[in-house]
Amino acid sequence: MLPGTRSPLAWVVHLSVVLLVLLWTLPTAGLLVSSFRDKDQIAVSGWWTALSTSSQNLVFRAPAGEGEEIVDGRYVLTGSVLEGPGGGRVSAFGFSSRAPAAFAPGETAELKDGVRLVVTGDGAFELSGAESFAGTRGQRIFYTAEVPPRFTTANYANVLTAAGLGRSFLNSMTVAVPATVIPILIAAFAAYALAWMRFPGRALLIAAVVGLLVVPLQMSLIPLLKVYNSVGQAFGFDPKSYIGIWLAHTGFGLPLAIYLLRNYMAGLPREVMETARVDGATDFQIFTRIVLPLSFPALASFAIFQFLWTWNDLLVALVFLGPQDDKLVLTGRLVNLLGSRGGDWEILAASAFVSIAVPLLVFFSMQKFLVRGLLAGSVKGG
Numbered sequence: 001m002l003p004g005t006r007s008p009l010a011w012v013v014h015l016s017v018v019l020l021v022l023l024w025t026l027p028t029a030g031l032l033v034s035s036f037r038d039k040d041q042i043a044v045s046g047w048w049t050a051l052s053t054s055s056q057n058l059v060f061r062a063p064a065g066e067g068e069e070i071v072d073g074r075y076v077l078t079g080s081v082l083e084g085p086g087g088g089r090v091s092a093f094g095f096s097s098r099a100p101a102a103f104a105p106g107e108t109a110e111l112k113d114g115v116r117l118v119v120t121g122d123g124a125f126e127l128s129g130a131e132s133f134a135g136t137r138g139q140r141i142f143y144t145a146e147v148p149p150r151f152t153t154a155n156y157a158n159v160l161t162a163a164g165l166g167r168s169f170l171n172s173m174t175v176a177v178p179a180t181v182i183p184i185l186i187a188a189f190a191a192y193a194l195a196w197m198r199f200p201g202r203a204l205l206i207a208a209v210v211g212l213l214v215v216p217l218q219m220s221l222i223p224l225l226k227v228y229n230s231v232g233q234a235f236g237f238d239p240k241s242y243i244g245i246w247l248a249h250t251g252f253g254l255p256l257a258i259y260l261l262r263n264y265m266a267g268l269p270r271e272v273m274e275t276a277r278v279d280g281a282t283d284f285q286i287f288t289r290i291v292l293p294l295s296f297p298a299l300a301s302f303a304i305f306q307f308l309w310t311w312n313d314l315l316v317a318l319v320f321l322g323p324q325d326d327k328l329v330l331t332g333r334l335v336n337l338l339g340s341r342g343g344d345w346e347i348l349a350a351s352a353f354v355s356i357a358v359p360l361l362v363f364f365s366m367q368k369f370l371v372r373g374l375l376a377g378s379v380k381g382g
Helices: 008-035 037-042 154-160 167-197 202-212 217-235 242-266 270-278 284-292 296-312 316-322 330-340 348-353 357-375
Strands: 053-061 070-071 074-080 089-094 107-111 116-119 124-128 140-147
Touching: 008 348, 037 053, 037 070, 089 116, 116 140, 116 357, 154 348, 167 202, 167 242, 167 296, 167 316, 167 330, 202 242, 217 242, 217 316, 242 296, 242 316, 270 284, 284 296, 296 357, 330 348, 348 357
Parallel strands: none
Antiparallel strands: 053 140, 070 074, 074 124, 089 140, 107 116, 116 124
């Protein structure tokens, strides 16, 4: 192979990485596009058709006599079935749900009692009859329209203006920030002890930490909640307080935190530690002045994982805080918003991007430490 040329295997690897990245980001891109689409178009076509014209089967109810005129002895009601911005083109229409596309644009449909209906391609309709339409329910007009792409910020407006959203945002911050800081503080001390301090049972503790990584969270929720309620009754504090969820997230996050930090700290230069001990530094001084500053990449990488987990959590929050409106976290508020609006699931995509705004900010501000913190201890042992 000539110097400076890439081998076929290298090209295969690079193309595979690009393909995996595209496959991984494609759903997120689709979610972003859907969050700005009109709700009617979301219901009839996928996000990949967002820039093309879509065919929609719609229904319009004519106003009951509002604005009607008398022309040649007949009551005439006019208007347009294509309401709202964006326009469109009517390709067929009808007056019954059993035959919604029975007539072509411009044809005359004969209804009962001598009523006639005409719908043109631009959406204009004319409804005429021998009697006034006032006092009736209004004639339903079924039509098929070719609608151009429509984009709107109404989905985000519905989510951001929902009642209680600001309170839920603060509740999520109240849960996520302490639930990220507390396990980092505890795990840092434990990781240093397991990496650099010699004591009986050290290997067993490391094995126990690794074993706790595979314990399903769902299996431990009920026993943990029972223990916490018993302790709360014994000491007389509110079991549905933030302390409970902080302790729960701390317990669930500690195994991973200790594992990551211990591997990183075990890979730090031994000569630095020994030199500090020769100079008379205690373990606490070595930990605070040498180990912690050098371990910042590992601390940041775990902080990213823990914050993402606690911010997006719903199960633990409902178990330890309950569904009360004043303590409902952001994920719970968005779930309730989707449920209270029935079939308006078009706000789901907008809700997803509203909820991930803060985690994205945290990730991109600290992502440069992520890979370094995860991999630094993978090739060295303590």
